[in-house]
Structures are given as structure tokens and as C-alpha cells.
Amino acid sequence: MFEKILIANRGEIACRVIRTAKRMGIATVAIYSDADDGALHVQMADEAVHVGGAASAESYLVAERVVKAAKDTGTDAIHPGYGFLSENAAFAKMLGSAGIAFIGPNTRAIGTMGDKIESKKLAAEAGVNTIPGHSEAIPDADAAVAIAKDVGFPVMIKASAGGGGKGMRIARSEDEARSGFESAVNEARSSFGDDRVFIERFVEDPRHIEIQIMADVHGNVVYLGERECSIQRRHQKVIEEAPSPFVTEELRAKMGAQAVALSKAVDYQSAGTVEFIVDKDRNFYFLEMNTRLQVEHPVTEYVTGLDLVELMIRVAAGERLPISQSDVALNGWAVECRIYAEDPLRNFMPSIGRLVRYKAPLESGDVRVDTGVFEGGEISMFYDPMIAKLITGGESRDQAVDRMRDALDRFYIRGIEHNIPFLAALMNHPRFVCGELTTAFIDEEFPNGFGDQHLVPDDPALLVAVAATMHHGSESNGADACEFVAFLEDEERREYNVDTYRAGGGWVAAVQEQEFKILGSWTPGAPMFFGTVNDDPVCVQVERNDVRYTLTHAGRRMSLRMLPPHVASHQRLMPVKVPPDTSKFLLSPMPGLLIRLAAEAGEQVNAGEELAVVEAMKMENILRAERDGVIGAVHAAPGDSLIVDQKILEFE
Numbered sequence: 001m002f003e004k005i006l007i008a009n010r011g012e013i014a015c016r017v018i019r020t021a022k023r024m025g026i027a028t029v030a031i032y033s034d035a036d037d038g039a040l041h042v043q044m045a046d047e048a049v050h051v052g053g054a055a056s057a058e059s060y061l062v063a064e065r066v067v068k069a070a071k072d073t074g075t076d077a078i079h080p081g082y083g084f085l086s087e088n089a090a091f092a093k094m095l096g097s098a099g100i101a102f103i104g105p106n107t108r109a110i111g112t113m114g115d116k117i118e119s120k121k122l123a124a125e126a127g128v129n130t131i132p133g134h135s136e137a138i139p140d141a142d143a144a145v146a147i148a149k150d151v152g153f154p155v156m157i158k159a160s161a162g163g164g165g166k167g168m169r170i171a172r173s174e175d176e177a178r179s180g181f182e183s184a185v186n187e188a189r190s191s192f193g194d195d196r197v198f199i200e201r202f203v204e205d206p207r208h209i210e211i212q213i214m215a216d217v218h219g220n221v222v223y224l225g226e227r228e229c230s231i232q233r234r235h236q237k238v239i240e241e242a243p244s245p246f247v248t249e250e251l252r253a254k255m256g257a258q259a260v261a262l263s264k265a266v267d268y269q270s271a272g273t274v275e276f277i278v279d280k281d282r283n284f285y286f287l288e289m290n291t292r293l294q295v296e297h298p299v300t301e302y303v304t305g306l307d308l309v310e311l312m313i314r315v316a317a318g319e320r321l322p323i324s325q326s327d328v329a330l331n332g333w334a335v336e337c338r339i340y341a342e343d344p345l346r347n348f349m350p351s352i353g354r355l356v357r358y359k360a361p362l363e364s365g366d367v368r369v370d371t372g373v374f375e376g377g378e379i380s381m382f383y384d385p386m387i388a389k390l391i392t393g394g395e396s397r398d399q400a401v402d403r404m405r406d407a408l409d410r411f412y413i414r415g416i417e418h419n420i421p422f423l424a425a426l427m428n429h430p431r432f433v434c435g436e437l438t439t440a441f442i443d444e445e446f447p448n449g450f451g452d453q454h455l456v457p458d459d460p461a462l463l464v465a466v467a468a469t470m471h472h473g474s475e476s477n478g479a480d481a482c483e484f485v486a487f488l489e490d491e492e493r494r495e496y497n498v499d500t501y502r503a504g505g506g507w508v509a510a511v512q513e514q515e516f517k518i519l520g521s522w523t524p525g526a527p528m529f530f531g532t533v534n535d536d537p538v539c540v541q542v543e544r545n546d547v548r549y550t551l552t553h554a555g556r557r558m559s560l561r562m563l564p565p566h567v568a569s570h571q572r573l574m575p576v577k578v579p580p581d582t583s584k585f586l587l588s589p590m591p592g593l594l595i596r597l598a599a600e601a602g603e604q605v606n607a608g609e610e611l612a613v614v615e616a617m618k619m620e621n622i623l624r625a626e627r628d629g630v631i632g633a634v635h636a637a638p639g640d641s642l643i644v645d646q647k648i649l650e651f652e
Contacts, residue, residue, distance in 0.1 A: 001317050002026055002076040002101065007041070008066050009081030011372035012389060013293070014041035017079045020309040029073045031066060033059035035380045040372050047073055054382045060084045061193070063091040070100050077101035077316060079309070083384070086292040087114040087161075103316040105215075105291050109266045113289040116160045117198050123286045126265040128258045131277065131285040133200025144181035145174050147199050154204070157181055159188035160196040166619065167191065168235040170202055179610070186595075187620055203277045203285065205438045208232065209244055210275040211259040212300045214308070215268045216315045222323060223256035224304050225330045227296055229275075230437040231426060233348065234619075238419075238442070239426060240296035241335045242303045245397060245435030251282050262289065271297070271312050295338070295389065298368060302334035302393040333400040334393040337408065337427075341385040343417035344450040349590035350616045352381045356415030357527065361407040366393045366400075379416055381591055381616055387418060397435070401427060409539040409553060412527050422450050424555025457556040460488060461496065462533060464560065465509035465516040466540050467549045468498040471562040472507065474524045485568035486511075489559040493576070495568075506531075584632075586623060586649040588642040592616030597638050599649060603631045612648050623648070 005021050006029040007014045018028045018041065030045035035054035042048045049069035052059035059065070061084055070078055078095055080086035080103070089111035092102045104110070113119045120135045134147045137160060148155045148171055157180045159167025167188035169180030181197065189195040208229045215221040228244035229237045243252075259274035273294045275287040297308050306323075315321065342348045358375035361367055371388035373379070379387070390411065392403035408424045426432055429445060438444075446454075457463055464486045472482045481501035488494040499510040506519035520531015522542065529540040541552040550559045563571055588594075596613040599605055605625045612623045632652035636642065 002313065004029060004073065004075050004077075005103070005313070006031065006066075006070045006073065006075040006078045007045070007081060008060070008078050008085055009083070010036055010039065010041055010060060010383065012370045012386065013081035013083075013295075013372075015044055015372050016370050017081060017309055018044045020307055021079075021313070024310060024313065026313070029069070029075055031060070031069050033382075035378075035382050038377075040374050040377070049073060054380070056084065056382065063088065063094055066091070067094050067098055067100070070095075071098060075100060077103050077313075079103040079312070080292065082290075082292050082295060087290070089114065101316050103270070103312050105268050105270045105272060109268045109272075110291045112266055113262075113268075113272070113291045114161065116158060116288050117196065119289055120200075120286065122265060123262055123289075126258075126262050128262050128286045129276075129284055131200045131203065131287070133198065135198055135200075137196040138181065138198060141178045141181045144197075144199065145177045148177040149174065151199055151201055153177075154202040155199050156202045157184045157197055157199055159184055159192065159194070160198060161188060161192040161194035166236075167197065183620055183622070190615070190620075203279055205280055205440065206230075206277040207244070207246055207279075207437060208237075208275065208287070208439050209247060209255065209278045209284070210273050210294070211255050212294070212297070212308075213259050213263050213268070213272050213274060214311055214315070214321060215263055215270065215272070216321045217269045217318060218320050219264075220321045220324075221260045221263045221268065222321060222325045222328055223259050224300050224306065224328055226252055226255065227294075227299055228437065229296060230439050231432070231441055232439050233442050235439075237296065237338065239335065239337055239423070239432075240299055241333065241397070241400070242299040243330055243333070246278070246282075246437070248282070251278075251284070255284055258286070262286070270315055271308050295386075296336050298370060298389065298391045299334035299336050299393075302368075302391065303330045303332055304328065305331070332393055332395050333397045334391060335397075335400045335404050336389055336391045337404060337423045338386060338419075339388040339390055339411065339413075339423070340419045341379045341387050341416050342419050343590075344419050344422040345452065345455075346417075346589045347449055348419065348422075349621065350381065350385050350592070350619075351417035352379050352591050352616075353416045354378055355387075355413065357412060358414075359410075359412040359527065360388065361390070361410040366403055367391070367407050368393075387413065401433065405554065406537070406539065408555070409541070410528070412541055421455055421552070421555040421557065425450070425454055428554060455555070455557045456490065457553075457558055460494070460558055461511040461514045462516065462538075463540065463551045463553060463556075463558050464488075464496045464498060464511050465514075465518060466529060466533065466538070467551055467560060467562055468500050468509050468511070469507040469518050470522050470529065470542070470544075470549070471547070472500045473522070483565055484562050485565055485571075487561045487563065487568070487571055489561070498562075582645075584651050585647050586611055586625075586651075588614055588636075588644060588646045588648055589623070590614065590616050590621065591643050592621070592641075594636050594638055594640045594642055594648065595620070597634070597636070597648075599631050599634075601631050601634050605629060605631060614642060 004027040028045045030048040051065040085091040154172045171177040171180045212224040231239035273290045276284040278284045360369045368391040394400040486496040522529040543550040592614040629651040633650040635647040
């Protein structure tokens with residue numbers, strides 16, 4: 001067994017590998033960039049080595065520096081995590097030449113299966129179902145348009161290298177094929193150093209189902225069930241679960257057999273994932289193979305009881321798999337939500353800055369948090385915006401989902417924007433609850449994006465009641481009963497009359513004609529209220545400034561002022577502050593780099609037309625005109641670093 005492992009990665013996956021290595025009694029080495037000095041994975045490791053500048057191209061992607069760090073620290077093996085160098089065959093070959101074990105598959109498997117073009121060819125040869133398309137690298141935009149027309153719209157334009165939804169575009173027309181090709185090429189070049197893309201038929205209303213495999217160097221291969229990964233945005237997974245509510249035992253066996261056949265065809269070893277597209281009739285087609293550990297591996301670990309990182313380490317050390325296919329059993333259900341530093345109210349634009357408050361739910365056998373951040377730490381613009389992965393499990397899907405709803409309520413993050421309200425909305429969506437999923441789920445159910453209307457509680461009375469009891473407890477000077485008027489800070493400026501009184505060790509709050517029995521504990525300044533409302537468990541996040549309360553529950557957010565009746569009469573006379581008019585400007589929705597400007601002063605533009613492209617966290621974000629107009633002035637130039645709401649263009 002290895003004595004020392006270097007983790008060639010950062011963030012939550014580096015921390016994840018370190019935890020298993022320490023449990024196995026293996027010493028660990030972290031690497032870090034300028035931006036990650038003092039990061040959590042650096043603190044957790046036994047040793048840490050600086051490998052370069054903040055940008056990944058100057059640090060985590062520089063194979064020579066990573067290998068040197070391994071040599072200098074006497075490392076036996078390197079675990080690459082996912083992303084960065086995890087699917088770089090040249091890196092694995094360098095390690096072999098240096099006498100350092102690579103905790104992953106052999107270079108042939110990485111080179112062949114990590115290349116989506118070559119992997120499709122091999123899959124077809126191995127008898128795996130494949131999607132019709134053009135599997136050769138496409139030279140230019142004109143060729144992309146011609147090939148797309150030949151394959152038949154809609155098509156998927158995909159980067160040959162990498163994954164994570166980067167370098168992928170759906171095209172339903174010639175114009176979209178042209179622009180999609182250019183964006184996919186740019187993203188692929190920036191993220192993977194490989195700008196090759198190919199085109200395949202886009203399967204309408206598909207599910208994204210993947211099979212986890214594990215193989216050793218002795219020819220043993222097993223599949224560990226499937227994961228449902230259909231809830232995606234921009235082709236990047238948002239929610240994953242195991243098993244899939246759609247997959248039957250028969251379908252699982254067929255997909256598993258093909259995944260094993262493909263693995264054996266390339267002499268695979270280590271953990272890997274074979275991804276399939278499945279249509280409504282349960283026909284399935286090979287999508288790609290990821291020759292690494294997947295972000296969503298914890299849900300498989302929950303239902304199988306296996307530690308995939310440990311198995312990877314043992315296989316890399318030459319051990320045989322401790323299980324056969326007949327030993328694999330799926331028990332219970334698990335769901336994973338990806339917590340991202342992004343603002344769902346701004347079209348999910350990245351959010352960077354300091355984590356002023358960070359409090360994750362308490363972990364247990366059924367609640368798991370994989371993270372690489374801590375309170376007071378920084379979310380950098382240089383890397384993926386993931387804050388944490390939240391995993392919950394249970395005996396059934398309903399139980400796992402219920403626990404996820406509660407855990408999301410208990411996840412407290414301040415200082416940056418995050419997607420927890422959006423995740424909570426997904427967890428409570430009737431279509432998700434029923435398991436009626438496709439990769440178009442988010443586009444179909446949120447066609448105009450996620451907005452303020454999705455944050456409004458269906459029935460504000462519950463949160464009004466909780467706020468009233470909190471205010472009574474802190475402001476009543478011991479009075480047993482109080483009267484308040486709650487002024488909601490919404491467009492309608494709604495009012496609620498509330499009567500509160502102490503009863504049965506708790507409170508009773510009468511809101512209009514509804515009555516709420518509330519038990520729980522909260523002290524002024526505490527970020528959360530824990531208790532029950534009408535005997536149902538409730539966790540409410542609380543922000544208070546004098547008489548103003550902002551409450552968050554089940555992904556819904558509400559701000560209100562709690563006033564006594566004699567003050568309320570004056571509040572009704574207060575004018576409403578009108579927000580400034582920014583309609584004349586194109587503003588940067590995020591911190592990032594302006595990489596392209598498609599308009600100049602005096603130019604006529606039409607609604608929907610591309611105006612600028614801002615890059616942040618390795619993703620290109622296209623900013624388009626919201627209406628027809630004429631450009632009056634240009635306030636930024638390509639290459640400029642932008643802050644949130646910085647002016648880019650001004651309209652006449």
C-alpha cells in the first residue's frame with residue numbers, strides 16, 4: 001500500500017480524497033496556487049506545495065510542477081480528483097516515467113475514452129449503442145453548419161476533451177450552429193487546451209443516466225448501479241440521485257453489461273463512469289465515458305456502502321477488487337445537490353467574494369456535506385463556483401428528498417449569492433417529486449429563468465407568525481400578549497394583523513384568520529429559528545435589523561417590518577423608494593473578463609443580438625440586447641476586468 005499520496009486538485013474533491021487517505025493511514029500532500037494559499041485542502045493535508053499563479057493554467061494544469069512537487073515530497077502516488085489533469089494521458093505517462101503511481105486508469109484508456117471522438121468509435125466497435133452523428137473533429141464554422149444540416153437539427157455541438165458541461169451547445173438552426181461552434185471551441189480551448197469539437201444528433205426529451213464502474217488491473221470489472229443526472233443547467237448537472245426513478249432492473253442490467261463491455265474493450269482499471277442518453281421508451285445511447293471519479297459519486301457510495309476513493313487507491317496499488325458483480329446491492333436512495341456560488345436571480349451569474357457566514361447542516365449517516373470552503377474564506381473567480389455538495393439519503397426516494405429539503409433550509413451562507421433557493425424550488429417542484437425528469441426540465445419549468453416570483457411564499461402567514469413570535473419574545477418586556485401589524489416589503493405592500501400570546505411553553509400567533517401554534521428556540525442575533533409550527537418541524541433562516549426581518553424557508557424569502565398598531569398608521573404614509581433606472585445601460589452581471597465586444601458606438605442593434613461576452617469561472621457568458629436600439633457609448637474594451645454592474649455599453 002502507498003505511504004504518501006499527493007492530491008493534484010483543490011476544493012472539495014481534494015478534501016474528499018484527503019479524508020479517505022487519512023482513514024487508511026496514508027500521508028497526504030496538497031498542492032496550491034496563489035489564490036489557494038490557506039485553503040481548506042491545504043490546511044487538511046500533512047504537507048502542501050505551492051505550484052504557481054492563481055489561474056489554473058499557471059498552477060494546477062502545469063503537469064511538470066505537479067510532478068516536481070510529488071518528487072520533492074517523496075510521494076508514492078497521485079490522485080487527480082476530477083477536472084484539471086484527471087483525464088490527461090500525457091500527465092499519467094509522465095508519472096509512470098517518474099516511478100509515481102497514477103490513481104486512475106491506464107494511459108490508453110484515458111487517451112481513448114477521454115477523447116469523445118475516439119471513444120464513440122471504440123464504443124461502436126464494442127457493440128455499445130451510439131447516437132447518430134459526425135464523429136470527426138470539425139475544422140471551422142462553415143463545416144459545422146454543413147454537418148449539422150446533414151445530421152439534422154437539432155444537434156449537439158460538443159468538445160472532444162473534458163466535461164462538466166463546458167464546450168457544449170445545442171443548435172436548432174444554421175445561425176445557432178455557427179455561433180454554438182465558435183463558443184464551444186473557445187470554451188474547450190480555454191478549459192481543456194483542446195479546441196476539437198464534434199456534432200451528434202440531439203435526442204429530444206432525454207434522460208441522462210450514467211453507470212458507475214470499478215475495475216482492477218487483474219481484469220475484474222463490476223458496475224455499481226446507475227445515477228440519474230437529468231436535472232441540468234447549461235448541460236452541467238445540478239441534482240443527481242441513485243438509483244434512477246426511471247430505470248428498471250432489466251434496463252439497469254443491459255446498461256451495466258454495455259458499460260462493462262466498453263471498459264474491458266479498453267482494458268480499463270480504476271473508477272469510471274459510462275454515461276448514456278435514455279429516451280422515453282427506454283432506448284439508450286452511449287454519450288461518453290469519464291475516466292475519473294465523478295462529482296456525484298457520493299450518491300453511489302450511499303446506496304452501495306462502498307468508498308470509491310478507497311477502491312481507487314487499492315486498485316492503483318495492485319489489489320484485486322474485494323467484490324464481484326453478485327455482491328453489488330443497491331440499498332435505499334440518495335440525492336445530491338450542488339451548492340454553487342451563483343446568483344439565480346441574475347441568470348445564475350457567478351458570485352465571488354468572502355464567505356461572511358458559512359454554516360452547513362450537521363452531518364449524520366443520512367446527511368453528508370463535501371466542501372472545500374470555510375467561514376471567512378474567499379470564493380475566487382479563477383475556479384469552478386462550487387461551494388459544496390449536499391447529499392442526503394433514506395430508505396426511499398421520498399425520505400431522501402424530505403431530508404434534502406430540511407438540509408437546504410439549514411444551510412446558511414452569507415456574503416455571496418448562492419443557488420440554494422433554486423435547489424429548494426426544484427426539491428419542491430411537483431414534477432421532480434414524481435420523478436418525471438428530462439435534461440430539459442429546468443428550461444421547461446423555468447423558461448424565463450428563476451426570478452423574484454419564485455421566492456414569494458405561497459402563503460406568507462406562516463413566516464409572518466414566526467416573525468411575530470420572535471419579535472414578541474425580544475421586544476415585549478415580558479408581556480403575555482401583543483398586537484402587531486406586519487408590513488411585507490413586496491410589490492403589493494401587503495399588511496397582516498397579528499395577535500400573539502404565550503401558551504403551553506410556546507406561542508400562539510393569530511394571523512388574520514389563521515392560527516399557528518409555535519414551539520421553538522430563538523435568541524436575538526441567532527441566524528436560525530428551529531422549532532415546530534402546528535407540530536410540523538420547521539427551520540427558518542433569520543436576518544434581523546431592528547423591526548425589519550428577512551426570513552428564508554423552503555427556498556422562499558420574505559422581508560417584513562413588524563410594527564405596533566400605533567406606529568403602523570404612520571408607516572402607511574411613507575413613500576416607496578423607486579430603484580434607479582438602468583435600462584439605458586448594458587451592465588456586467590458578474591465579476592469577470594470582457595473577452596469580446598460585438599457592438600460599437602452608433603451601431604443599430606436588435607433584441608436578442610449578441611453584444612458582449614464575459615468570461616468568469618471558466619464559462620463564457622453571452623450578454624444580448626433586451627430590445628432594439630442604438631449604441632450611444634462604449635465604456636469598456638476587450639481584456640478589461642469587470643466588476644458587478646460595471647457599465648459596458650450605453651444606449652441612446
